[in-house]
Amino acid sequence: MANGHDDFSDILESQAGIFGSSEQGLEPALKQFETTRSVATREGVVTEIPCRDCGGPAIITIEYPELMAIMQNVPPAEAYQGTSLAQSEWRFSKTHGQWYPVVPCLRCRKPIQPLVSHEEAAALLGKAKRNGWLPPQLEQQCHQRVMAAGMRRQAAGR
Ligand SMILES: [Zn+2]
Numbered sequence: 553m554a555n556g557h558d559d560f561s562d563i564l565e566s567q568a569g570i571f572g573s574s575e576q577g578l579e580p581a582l583k584q585f586e587t588t589r590s591v592a593t594r595e596g597v598v599t600e601i602p603c604r605d606c607g608g609p610a611i612i613t614i615e616y617p618e619l620m621a622i623m624q625n626v627p628p629a630e631a632y633q634g635t636s637l638a639q640s641e642w643r644f645s646k647t648h649g650q651w652y653p654v655v656p657c658l659r660c661r662k663p664i665q666p667l668v669s670h671e672e673a674a675a676l677l678g679k680a681k682r683n684g685w686l687p688p689q690l691e692q693q694c695h696q697r698v699m700a701a702g703m704r705r706q707a708a709g710r
Pocket residue numbers: 603604605606607608657658659660661662
């Protein structure tokens with residue numbers, strides 16, 4: 553990359569990023585950001601997205617429990633109340649039928665909307681499980697929280 557973001561290149565591996573072509577089902581993801589770079593790590597999916605207004609970078613880490621919530625159409629903040637994950641703000645784009653985390657451009661602070669499709673979330677979770685990044689016990693805990701939050705949403709008519 554011409555303008556280089558050295559801090560990010562450290563974590564980029566030679567393996568295809570999450571939105572690369574090596575994983576089936578990832579193709580629809582983040583299509584609108586042609587120069588998006590991502591890498592799946594133990595901690596989550598780290599993605600660098602260029603701002604459409606100023607070209608500056610936005611860097612986000614999406615953790616696997618967040619993807620589990622998105623898979624069930626539950627905002628992570630509702631599923632993981634009282635944990636650090638509750639701080640992440642996700643919104644649903646009715647236009648695209650997809651969720652996105654609210655993340656500001658590091659340079660101009662304008663919001664960037666990296667849409668995450670269900671197919672993509674499913675593929676990422678599959679990869680995380682294969683790599684042992686989402687231990688069964690954690691997955692079970694997250695599953696229960698997500699389901700409980702889903703029922704609360706349903707009861708509230710959302
Ligand atoms: Zn910007």
